[in-house]
Amino acid sequence: MIAVVVFVIAYVLIATEWTHKLLAALGGAALLLALGVTDSEHAFYSHDTGIDWDVIFLLLGMMIIVGVLRRTGIFEYIAIWAAKRAKGSPLRVMILLTLITAVASAFLDNVTTVLLIAPVTLLVCDRLGINPVPFLIAEVFASNIGGAATLIGDPPNIIIASRSGLTFNDFLIHMTPLVVIELVVFTLVLPRLFRGSFTVEADKVENVLRLNEREAIQDTRLLIKCGVVLLAVFTGFVGHAVFHVAPSVVALLGAGVLVLTSGVSTKDYMSSVEWQTLLFFAGLFIMVGALVKTGVIGDLARQVGNATDGRPLLAVMLILVVSAVLSGIVDNIPYVATMSPVVLELTKSVTDPSHAHALWWALAAGADFGGNATAVGASANVVVIGIALRAGHPISFWEFTRKGVVITAITIVVAAPYLWLRYFVLA
Template identity: 75%
Template sequence: MTAVAIAVFVVAYLLIATEKIPKTAAALGGAGIVLALGVTGSEEAFFSRETGVDWDVIFLLLGMMVIVSILRRTGVFEYTAIWAAKRAKGSPLRVMILLVLITAVASALLDNVTTVLLIAPVTLLVCDRLAVSPVPFLIAEVLASNIGGTATLIGDPPNIIIGSRAGLTFNDFLVHLAPLVVIQIAVFVAVLPLLFRGSFTVDESRVAEVMALNEREAIRDTRLLIKCGIVLAAVFTAFIGHSVFHLEPAIVALLGAGVLVLISRTRPEEYLAGVEWETLLFFAGLFIMIGALVHTGVISRLAELAAHATGGNALVSVMLILAVSALLSGIIDNIPYVATMAPLVADLAAGLADPAHAQALWWSLAMGADFGGNLTAVGASANVVMLGIARREGYPISFWEFTRKGAVVTAITILLSAPYLWVRYFLL
């Protein structure tokens, strides 16, 4: 069964990467095969936290998609798009930098998937106003979201798993990872002109048109905007106060969506039109295939080989976990990878006498998994969501188009993370 699980995943992954067939069809087809052949069963696929569909992710996405769908009716995205374009004086590069910084900060305070759902409509509108392709902007934002989300406990789903397993608090993540993230974002902004060179040409007449616009005129429904603002404030407060309220983000998102649907009296066909059903189904199929790899012991075996190759050396262990996590998280999605790797890191940490070295293992796992999520189009949930939005809006981004940019950014962030870990936890 192990060989079957590997073969199905490899074939499905190749189909997704080459785009020979729609990626949702490839993911669901692979999931159907491992279920039909008994590689994994319904219990493991639908009810297990370790090997099944991550329903927290699915319902978090669903709830936020409904909220964003209703919010779109207010005109606030058009308002923000015009505001951003005017503050950037119509320069596409300055617009990209502004949106990247907003995305990075928001991803640290919320989570990167929620941030992507909120920032994508703004990006599409501002690019439409300036008559430039939104593809480079969308790619830059999702890369920034994965970097920014690394800074806090709630910013990236793998961090929640690590925090729970290692007993790390919101403040722990802020103190240990936020300084590095600030450096990473500064470097990322600096390389944007090179990474997306040729994407910043704009017609001056379009710039003049944008500068003449009044963003306040974009708001179509003030009362609905107030209602959305109240619900979003409550949702964001619950996200940030996760450790206080003990409510999972998925529950918060669904409650927020339900309340907003009720008080806005939006018809089902209106708020459901904004749900990325293909993206949700793709996630389900991908989770089941990866769950089959976990269930048959493939991922555990890979993680064990990596962990035991260090020979007990703390620095080698930290650097190996960083590198392996970046590579594997980019290939199989960082959420199931971290869920599998966490127990092994806990065992390694328990065997180290120096608490700083032990904690460095957890930070290397977080950095590798979060930054490694940028490696490919399926490395992180935010990537899949952003590509789904782009495809629906008529701007499809291929697997390789994303990965060419993502691989460069992943290499930069990992190369910056290695000396940070060495200096902070082994030299100081």
């Protein structure tokens, strides 16, 4: 009861933002440790009931790599290149920037991607003399959709992979095809979703066409080093099952090599490390671990299993829809951290491996796509809204939500038949 009460209070504080989410997570974890509900052995050393250090260090390594990569100017180059290739057409600019955001989010993580793409979007929209808000919102949607494609693209995927034992290749094989389909549908929906946002004056178009993307590259030698290291890191991600090296170790090795060879100051690359996010994860893992340790998660899994009457397809669809709804109401990171042990228990009662996998993919799709529903559904949403506010282009909760609910509904409607066909009809 203590574990449940502390977790629910912390969850409400995180969802309502009555206090900073880091304070809620660490405060809840500290309270559980102080009351003896869990202890240091379970909190710090147990894979099942404690902090998942693989997740923490994978994020840390990638944050450092991106911190070095940021110094090259490659992201600004790509955005300006896309705007020029679009010939200044606002609709084509939006499509290109969203596709770039989606692809980059699959390999860098969506929060990092929007942090780098959003300021450039503001620059391009300023030159075109158009409202950047629809473009920023569209990029957030694309980042949450694209981030679902890989293990490292969205933090919920990292948690799912850690709990399920699924590999980087598993996400590529199972989630990437779904994401490609979703992006095609998303691109077709954009003109109607943001109707009236694509009017631009001819002289403004000329301003964009005069931008020189080559001037954005600040350090060519560093860019080459980053390219080599990133290629090696992604090779390690793809082949980690063959090399027997965990993705977290691969990311840390890549970060170490870049730090040693780049010459970038400690202040420059460490400023990209989101310590609050890492500590938030740590507190969250401890609270969820206490629920596992006390048997709450096992009981919840049995209740879900009874509700679906042992029917895997019903369980998959229920997880997909519920995950989408709840991830829109609260941040999808704490939701997945809570739900993944439940899904793990459910998979133990499923005999068909393809059906068991479908439960995990339903959780990933529902949480990742559901994060688009509201302004607080995913970390990337909060980041972009903050950037827009500082730039003098505030995005209201309801302005975001009106569009987000539509995109979430469309992506879930597309995901449902994909899961049914691939894992129940064609398996």
